[in-house]
Amino acid sequence: MNDDGVSKEGKSTVDPGAGDNPGQSAPAGKVRIKLFGIGGAGMNAASRLATENLGEVDLIAVNTDTQALTACGLEKRFLVGETVTRGLSAGGDPEMGRRVAETAASGFDNWMRGADVVFLVTGLGGGTGGPVTCAAAEAASRTGALTVTFAVLPFSFEGTRRQKQAEESLAALRKSCDAVIPLPNDILLQQMGENAPVLEVFRESDDWIARGVRSIWSLLTHSGQINLDLGDLRQVFRQKGGKTLYGLGTADEEGGVDAAFKDLLMCPLLHTPEFASRADHLLVHVSAGPGFAMCDFQETVQRIGERFGRDGHLAMGVVLDGQFSGRVEICVLGTTEIDRGRLDSGRRQSRKQASPARESGQALLSGAGAARGDGAESKKEAAAALKARQREFGFDEDERRGFFDRSESNVYEGEDLDVPTYLRRGIRISP
Amino acid sequence: MIANSKIIAGIEIGTSKTAVLVGEIVNGNSLNIIGFGESHSRGVIKGGIFDFKQASDAAHAAIHTAEKQAGAHIEGVYLAQTGAHIEGFYNEASVTVSASDNLVSSQDIRRVCESAKAKSLPGGRTVIHHIRRPFRLDGRMVADPEYLEGGKLEVGYWTVHGDLNKLSDSIHIVNGFSLHVDDLILSSLASGVMVAGDDEMRNGVLVIDVGCGSTDFVLYRDGYVVRTGTVPVGGDHITNDLSLGLRIRRDQAEALKLRCGKTMLDSADKGKKIWLNGDLAIGDRELSQHALNQIAHARVEELFGLVKKKLGELLSPQKVAAGVILTGGSARFPGMAEAAEEVLGIQAQVGENPAWVTEQLKGLEYSTVLGLLNYGLKNENENRSGGRKRRAGGLFRKMTQIFDKG
Numbered sequence: 001m002n003d004d005g006v007s008k009e010g011k012s013t014v015d016p017g018a019g020d021n022p023g024q025s026a027p028a029g030k031v032r033i034k035l036f037g038i039g040g041a042g043m044n045a046a047s048r049l050a051t052e053n054l055g056e057v058d059l060i061a062v063n064t065d066t067q068a069l070t071a072c073g074l075e076k077r078f079l080v081g082e083t084v085t086r087g088l089s090a091g092g093d094p095e096m097g098r099r100v101a102e103t104a105a106s107g108f109d110n111w112m113r114g115a116d117v118v119f120l121v122t123g124l125g126g127g128t129g130g131p132v133t134c135a136a137a138e139a140a141s142r143t144g145a146l147t148v149t150f151a152v153l154p155f156s157f158e159g160t161r162r163q164k165q166a167e168e169s170l171a172a173l174r175k176s177c178d179a180v181i182p183l184p185n186d187i188l189l190q191q192m193g194e195n196a197p198v199l200e201v202f203r204e205s206d207d208w209i210a211r212g213v214r215s216i217w218s219l220l221t222h223s224g225q226i227n228l229d230l231g232d233l234r235q236v237f238r239q240k241g242g243k244t245l246y247g248l249g250t251a252d253e254e255g256g257v258d259a260a261f262k263d264l265l266m267c268p269l270l271h272t273p274e275f276a277s278r279a280d281h282l283l284v285h286v287s288a289g290p291g292f293a294m295c296d297f298q299e300t301v302q303r304i305g306e307r308f309g310r311d312g313h314l315a316m317g318v319v320l321d322g323q324f325s326g327r328v329e330i331c332v333l334g335t336t337e338i339d340r341g342r343l344d345s346g347r348r349q350s351r352k353q354a355s356p357a358r359e360s361g362q363a364l365l366s367g368a369g370a371a372r373g374d375g376a377e378s379k380k381e382a383a384a385a386l387k388a389r390q391r392e393f394g395f396d397e398d399e400r401r402g403f404f405d406r407s408e409s410n411v412y413e414g415e416d417l418d419v420p421t422y423l424r425r426g427i428r429i430s431p
Numbered sequence: 432m433i434a435n436s437k438i439i440a441g442i443e444i445g446t447s448k449t450a451v452l453v454g455e456i457v458n459g460n461s462l463n464i465i466g467f468g469e470s471h472s473r474g475v476i477k478g479g480i481f482d483f484k485q486a487s488d489a490a491h492a493a494i495h496t497a498e499k500q501a502g503a504h505i506e507g508v509y510l511a512q513t514g515a516h517i518e519g520f521y522n523e524a525s526v527t528v529s530a531s532d533n534l535v536s537s538q539d540i541r542r543v544c545e546s547a548k549a550k551s552l553p554g555g556r557t558v559i560h561h562i563r564r565p566f567r568l569d570g571r572m573v574a575d576p577e578y579l580e581g582g583k584l585e586v587g588y589w590t591v592h593g594d595l596n597k598l599s600d601s602i603h604i605v606n607g608f609s610l611h612v613d614d615l616i617l618s619s620l621a622s623g624v625m626v627a628g629d630d631e632m633r634n635g636v637l638v639i640d641v642g643c644g645s646t647d648f649v650l651y652r653d654g655y656v657v658r659t660g661t662v663p664v665g666g667d668h669i670t671n672d673l674s675l676g677l678r679i680r681r682d683q684a685e686a687l688k689l690r691c692g693k694t695m696l697d698s699a700d701k702g703k704k705i706w707l708n709g710d711l712a713i714g715d716r717e718l719s720q721h722a723l724n725q726i727a728h729a730r731v732e733e734l735f736g737l738v739k740k741k742l743g744e745l746l747s748p749q750k751v752a753a754g755v756i757l758t759g760g761s762a763r764f765p766g767m768a769e770a771a772e773e774v775l776g777i778q779a780q781v782g783e784n785p786a787w788v789t790e791q792l793k794g795l796e797y798s799t800v801l802g803l804l805n806y807g808l809k810n811e812n813e814n815r816s817g818g819r820k821r822r823a824g825g826l827f828r829k830m831t832q833i834f835d836k837g
Contacts, residue, residue, distance in 0.1 A: 190676075271678045403671045403681060410477065410515065410663050412737065417664050420672035421729040429676045429722045 031220045031230050034058040034115040034145075035213065036078075038133050040065075041123025041152050041202070043072040048206045050074060053323075054217050057119075060111060062136070064100055064128060065089040078111060080104035080132060094127040094165060101131035108139035115145045116230060117220060120177070121209055125154035125162035130169025137176040146234055147177045148216065150209045153184040155198075156424040160414030178237035179244040179333065183208055186423040187268050198426070208269070211248055215331035218319050219285045225294070228285060228317030235315065236281045236333060245270070245279045245308065245334040253289060253326045257300045260286075260328040265307070279334025282309035284316040289325030294318070300330075308332055437811060438465075438503045440610070441803025442494065443511040443618065444601055446475045446644025446667060447760065449490045450800040451497035452792075453505060454807065459815035462808045466501025467791065468493040477663040478513040478645035480600045487604045494608050507613035508605050509803040509810075511621055512559060513645050515663035516594035522550045523587035535568065535576040539584055547588045555595050559615050562589040562656045572653065591617055591659055614810060619647035619659050621802030622758050626782030626795075627651060631753035637746065638782070639738060639771065640759040640798065643667050647759075648738050650745055658745055662737045666761035669694075669727050676726040677718055683707060688764075693724045694731040695766030700724055728770065735774035748777050755779035760796030 035057055037046025043061045050059055050073070061074040066087035069077045079087065081100025112118060118140040122129040133149060140147040151170060154162045173180045188204045219228045237244075249264025251257075264270075284304050286297070297318065305314045404410070404418040411417070415424060422429055437459075441452045453466030470493040474482030498505055524547035528535050548561050565572045568581035576584055602612050623638040632651035639648045642665045650658045669692070674684035691705050703720040739746060755777050757767055762781050771779035784793055784801060792801060 266678050268678075271675050403667065403674075404476065408477075408479070408481075408515070412662075417662075417733075417737075418668070418671070420668075420675055420726065421733045422672065422676060422726050425729055425733075427725060427729050429725050430719060 030056070031116045032056070032058075032114055033117045033119070033217060033220065034060060034112070035119040035121065036060045036062050036111070036136055037072075037074070038062040038120060038122040038136060039126065039129040040068060041129065041205075042121040042133075043068065043074070044202065045121045045150070045206045045209045046074060047072050049210050049213060052210055052214060054214065056221055057213075057217060058115075062104075062132065078104075078107060080107065081128075094131070097126075097128040097131040100128060101135040104132055105135050105139060108136045109142065112136075112139045112143045112145060115140070115143065117216070117233075118145045118147045119213055119216075120147065120149040121213075122149070123152040123154075124166035124169045125158065127165060130165060130172065134169065134172050134176060137173060141176055141178075146230065146237065148179045148181070148237075149173055149177045150181050150183060150212060152205045152209075153182050153186075155185045155189070155426060156415070156419075157426050163414070174241055174243070176240070178234075178240060179246075179335070181212065181244050181246045181269075183269070184423075186426065187271075189426055190423075190429060191268055192428065208248070211329070212246060212331070215248070215285055215287060215329065216333070218287055218321060219317055219331075222319045222321060224317050224319035226316060226318045228283065228315060232283060232315045232317070233333075236283045236313075237335060238281065239335065242280070242335040245282070245332065245336050247308075247332045248329065250327060250329045253291060253328060255328070256293070257286060257288075257297055257328050257330070260330045261300050261303060264304070264330050264332065270308075279309045279313075279332075279336050281313040282315070282332060282334040284314065285331045285333070286316070286318045286328065287324045287331070288318070288320055288328045290320050290322060291325065292318075292320055292328060304330070304332060308334060435459075437506055438501065439507045439509060439613065439804065439807040439811070440466075440494070440497065440505045441509050441511070441621070441800045441807065442490070442605060443621075443800045443803065444475060444480065444486060444490050444604060445472055445511075445513075445642060445796075445799075446478055446665065447642075448472055448796070449486075449493045450797060451490075451493045452797075452800045452804055453497045453501040453503070454804040455501075455503070456808055456811045459811050460808075462804060464789075464792075464804065465503065466497040466499070468495065468497030468500065470496070476644060477515065477665070477667070478642065478661070479515065479597060479663075480604070483600060483604070486600075487607055490604050491608050494605075494610070505610055507807070508610050509807045510601060510605060510612050510615050511618045511799050511803055512593065512598065512601065512615050513618040513642070513647050513661055514593070514597060515645070515661060516597050517559065517591060517617070517661050518593070519589055519591040519659055520550070521587055521589050521658075522547055523585060524549075525583055525585040528582055528584055533580045533582060535579050535581060535584055537577055540566070540577060543584050543586050544588075547586050548590065550590065552592050556592045557595045557598060558590060558592050559598070560589075560591045560617060560620070562591065562620075562659070563587075564589065564655055564657070565653060589656060589658060614806065616803055616806050617647070617649075617659055618642070618799045619649040619661070620656065621800070621806060622647070622798035623649040623651065623656075623802065624805050625784055625798040625802045626756050626758045627753075629654065631756070634753040635751045636753040637742070637751050637755045637775075637777070639735075639755060639757050639762075641665060641734070641757060641761040641767070642759045642796075642799075643761065646734060646738065646761075648742075650742060650751070652750060658742060660738070660741045662734060662741070664730075664734050664737070665759075668734075669730050669761070669764075672726045672730050673723060677722060679707060679718075687718075687723070688727070691720060691723060692727060692764040693720070693766050694727045694764050694770045696721075696724050696728050697766075724766075727764070728766070731764075731767065731770045732774055735771050739775055746775065746777070751777050756782040758782040758795045758798045760794070762795050 037043040046059050059074050060076040061072045062078045063069045064081045064085045081103050084099045120133050120136050122133040124130050137147050153166045183205050185201055189201050247267040247270040249260045251259030251263055301316045435458050437456045443450050449470050449472045451468040455463045455465050470489045473489045474485030480486045524543050526543045528539050564587040566576045567585040568576045605612050622640040627636045627638050633654045635652040637650045644665045644667050646662045646665055648660050670685045670688050674681045700720040704717040705720045706715050708715045755771050768779045768781050
């Protein structure tokens with residue numbers, strides 16, 4: 001790496017601590033974790049994590065803006081797209097974002113070297129976050145690292161253009177990442193007190209990201225009473241292209257794991273239209289203080305499995321950690337809808353001639369199909385399989401699944417009418 | 432059956448229920464309702480059929496019940512239509528009156544009507560209704576211009592068209608029971624005639640049928656239909672919003688909506704708690720009535736806002752002097768009329784089915800299926816008299832009711 005921080009080919013890095021070569025390999029038996037905070041939103045979350053005392057996690061700030069990079073306080077920084085933006089902000093221009101992403105690709109390859117798990121944290125909708133994060137995700141998957149992305153989605157009231165950009169980026173990210181966890185600002189806003197200023201929601205999303213990263217980190221680095229490791233995590237995210245189910249529940253020690261489970265059921269991220277689904281693979285991770293009593297645990301895990309998972313594909317772990325003393329936290333991670341999405345699009349295809357808008361979705365989904373080795377076979381087959389599936393699950397599924405999931409989209413003037421109005425309007429509900 | 436009668440059925444394959452009403456038309460001018468069947472719909476969402484098999488099974492169960500109760504074989508079906516795929520456009524045409532004495536001939540009328548209807552549709556679409564607006568002769572509105580004197584005859588049609596595949600899905604369901612579909616009727620037109628009277632239609636009235644999966648509306652003025660439309664949002668959306676917003680299961684949300692649903696904000700409800708299940712059993716918990724109101728109000732406000740947007744300039748207190756009438760299964764929630772009034776700026780009320788309707792069919796969710804039989808009656812009557820001259824206006828009052836729960 002260049003210590004002068006500037007080089008051509010977009011490999012430019014500002015890395016005062018460059019003695020620590022990003023390509024350095026990890027000591028045997030240790031999981032090497034890197035977290036990239038990409039763009040303004042991502043850097044903020046990363047800075048926040050820097051205060052969390054997560055040993056063994058490399059935090060790297062990524063931005064096009066030299067000034068913002070310097071101000072973020074993280075030691076490791078990666079200046080991207082210098083030849084494009086000359087070290088200035090990209091100003092939310094998607095075209096510029098794409099060009100920045102192109103120049104950043106080889107630089108990311110260097111940064112990713114040696115990582116086993118890569119977290120990408122970003123805000124979508126602005127134009128740069130999406131493409132640059134995609135470039136990072138592609139670089140990470142080239143090195144074979146497990147990639148988990150936290151993506152903050154813009155408020156509906158920020159306008160349909162930003163929404164659309166965010167959705168496109170999200171779809172692209174799902175293709176190249178093992179897990180993509182969307183954090184819609186619309187939903188996080190619901191978590192805020194009635195009179196809290198709207199901007200407080202950014203702190204809220206940082207918090208969700210921090211809890212998620214911490215949970216996965218603790219699963220990977222601590223050997224628990226019931227242990228989970230990188231292999232289990234890989235197993236959950238074996239197939240790319242699906243949606244990631246992610247939820248957290250906490251309670252104090254007194255309430256125990258049962259109260260944490262109740263809190264988990266109320267987790268806002270599990271109550272969005274797209275996450276009303278059941279997971280194909282599920283990982284349950286419980287962090288608790290050293291005084292945690294293991295009784296009732298088995299039963300709770302079973303209930304979680306019943307609520308979120310299909311049969312059989314459930315992994316669980318418990319870590320007792322001094323940092324959690326007096327608290328219990330449950331984290332669920334899973335993948336959903338890998339084949340369902342594909343079949344749905346097959347059904348639509350069979351009904352109508354492919355429209356250009358759907359073709360992109362089809363291309364995305366065929367990725368998942370190829371991974372399963374059955375490729376894009378005949379549309380009829382897919383339609384028949386869907387029929388069979390619908391019969392198999394009947395309508396019992398509707399209770400848990402997004403109710404309008406299977407219906408045609410309902411977009412009027414850029415707004416999806418199937419999404420609750422209060423979410424789109426930013427009306428805060430305190431249940 | 433008596434020689435001079437025909438057995439027809441009105442069928443509505445709705446999002447929540449499939450309703451079938453069997454009527455006997457006697458001598459082409461009076462109707463007896465003789466059978467009723469209903470089943471929970473399946474495979475229908477937002478007014479559209481997405482699972483043919485399930486929708487078909489549910490519909491057949493309802494048809495079977497109704498036919499059995501009627502004790503007669505259904506000879507023709509009037510089938511309600513709704514869904515996001517249905518659209519409409521307005522097209523006008525004018526002709527110069529051909530005769531030298533300037534008297535309008537039937538040929539002039541035919542010419543102007545045909546050219547107003549001649550606009551071609553994009554591929555895969557088919558016409559459901561050509562709804563004629565009144566004729567204008569030299570700018571003057573006339574009900575029937577034949578033999579009147581004038582130079583220029585104009586007419587406009589509000590043409591309603593839908594996706595051919597989707598329409599045929601519902602026709603096939605009925606055909607699958609070996610029944611013949613006589614006509615497709617827009618849901619809004621069917622429910623409109625049940626809740627709005629002739630005077631109201633003359634003065635201008637907007638009927639909004641808020642169903643389970645979709646909302647249909649029809650605007651009348653001068654006794655004619657001015658505009659129809661569909662918004663693919665209904666009571667299901669309120670349920671879904673409640674389920675997500677209050678973080679409860681869908682079935683709980685549906686029950687809660689029916690028990691405590693309110694669509695207006697009420698300061699008295701701030702701090703008021705309601706029980707989720709109300710059964711005081713384990714798992715019950717308290718929720719805020721205010722939160723429920725907020726969620727439902729946001730949805731309903733948006734829904735009426737969409738209706739308003741779709742009607743644009745056609746909507747004003749002057750043009751819609753008789754106000755807004757709400758019907759449909761989701762019109763029953765407290766605060767619906769207030770919400771409509773607040774958004775549309777026109778006084779609104781929840782409608783009622785005609786007085787002769789039996790208790791069993793009084794519910795506003797049956798306006799559509801009742802209206803279908805009304806269309807059937809009108810249609811049979813026109814077929815018999817063979818002319819467009821006879822207006823069905825007064826006929827409907829002859830509808831009699833000898834429907835007993837058999």
